[in-house]
Amino acid sequence: MSTEPIACQHILDVKELKLAKEYVCEECIQSGSTWLHLRTCQTCGVTLCCDSSPNKHATKHFYRTGHPVVISAEPGEQWLWCYADSSFAEY
Ligand SMILES: [Zn+2]
Numbered sequence: 142m143s144t145e146p147i148a149c150q151h152i153l154d155v156k157e158l159k160l161a162k163e164y165v166c167e168e169c170i171q172s173g174s175t176w177l178h179l180r181t182c183q184t185c186g187v188t189l190c191c192d193s194s195p196n197k198h199a200t201k202h203f204y205r206t207g208h209p210v211v212i213s214a215e216p217g218e219q220w221l222w223c224y225a226d227s228s229f230a231e232y
C-alpha cells in the first residue's frame with residue numbers, strides 16, 4: 142500500500158511550468174480588489190487569486206475556461222493543483 146498521492150493526467154501533461162509574469166491577480170488589479178494568494182494557470186499562463194481571496198478568480202477561471210491545472214505563484218511553494226480531479230502534486 143502506498144500513501145503517495147497520484148497526480149492526474151492533466152498534471153502529468155504539464156511539461157514546462159508557466160511561472161507568474163507579475164505578482165498580481167490580473168482580474169483583481171482591474172477592479173481594484175485585493176487578494177490573499179496567487180495561482181498561475183498552466184494552460185494560458187494567467188495569474189489569478191486563490192480560494193481564500195474574496196473573488197476566487199482562479200476557480201472562476203477554471204469554470205469559465207476549463208483550464209484545469211494551476212501552480213502556486215507563492216514564493217517557496219512548489220505544487221500543482223488540478224481543479225477537475227482535485228489532484229495535488231509537488232514538484
Ligand atoms: Zn486533472
Ligand SMILES: [Zn+2]
Nearest residue numbers: 166169190198
Ligand atoms: Zn483576483
Ligand SMILES: [Zn+2]
Nearest residue numbers: 182184185208
Ligand atoms: Zn487559463
